[in-house]
Amino acid sequence: MTAPRSCPRCGSHLSPDVRRCTTCYEPVRELSPRAPIHVGDFVGTPLHRGGDIPRWTRWESTATTFGPWGRVGLTGLILVTLIPALAFNGLVYVIAFPVVATVLLREIWAKGWYVPGEAAEEEPHAPDGSSSAPPRTRTIESRTIIRWSVGIAAAFVFAYGNMGVKVGVIGLAAVALLVWFWRDFGG
Numbered sequence: 478m479t480a481p482r483s484c485p486r487c488g489s490h491l492s493p494d495v496r497r498c499t500t501c502y503e504p505v506r507e508l509s510p511r512a513p514i515h516v517g518d519f520v521g522t523p524l525h526r527g528g529d530i531p532r533w534t535r536w537e538s539t540a541t542t543f544g545p546w547g548r549v550g551l552t553g554l555i556l557v558t559l560i561p562a563l564a565f566n567g568l569v570y571v572i573a574f575p576v577v578a579t580v581l582l583r584e585i586w587a588k589g590w591y592v593p594g595e596a597a598e599e600e601p602h603a604p605d606g607s608s609s610a611p612p613r614t615r616t617i618e619s620r621t622i623i624r625w626s627v628g629i630a631a632a633f634v635f636a637y638g639n640m641g642v643k644v645g646v647i648g649l650a651a652v653a654l655l656v657w658f659w660r661d662f663g664g
Contacts, residue, residue: 529593539589551585565637 482491484498484505497504538544543551555578562570635646 531590531592533588534591535586535588537589537591539591542587542589543585548585552582555581561633562636567636570636 482493483489484491484501484503486503487498487501489498489500491498491505495505535542535548536545538547542548559571559574561567562574631646631650635643638646
């Protein structure tokens with residue numbers, strides 16, 4: 478921290494270009510030690526106030542991660558894609574698989590911040606203890622199903638098709654990427 482622009486000994490005002498006080502000839506420090514701004518642990522450390530202890534975990538479903546069944550299922554799905562690649566001599570896929578699998582598995586198995594009481598606090602309850610609202614379910618739109626189906630089909634066609642089909646898939650993917658980019662970021 479920079480030193481104050483007043484003399485620590487006599488208190489007179491100091492101009493920025495002097496190295497000694499002009500009144501008492503006390504040396505002026507460029508940087509002076511200061512008391513800490515806060516006491517204790519780092520400022521951003523979460524505080525625990527009773528109940529279950531929040532923690533980083535891979536085995537509970539959090540706001541940003543899957544639960545254990547989702548993680549194991551997605552890991553299995555990634556590994557199952559090797560079977561058709563090996564059966565149909567997908568050499569390029571087998572070479573690229575470790576890179577892609579490493580990135581995907583790192584994200585799937587990432588730790589998430591789990592707060593035990595959070596899910597129970599969000600659900601509204603009636604005074605007698607029963608749930609007053611029906612359970613919320615997320616509906617999947619037909620557009621989402623169609624997009625995923627086309628994307629998976631394009632990946633299989635690209636992996637096992639001839640050169641002309643692969644060029645067509647890359648062209649359609651480029652057009653779809655431009656449409657998506659324009660819709661979400663272009664305006």
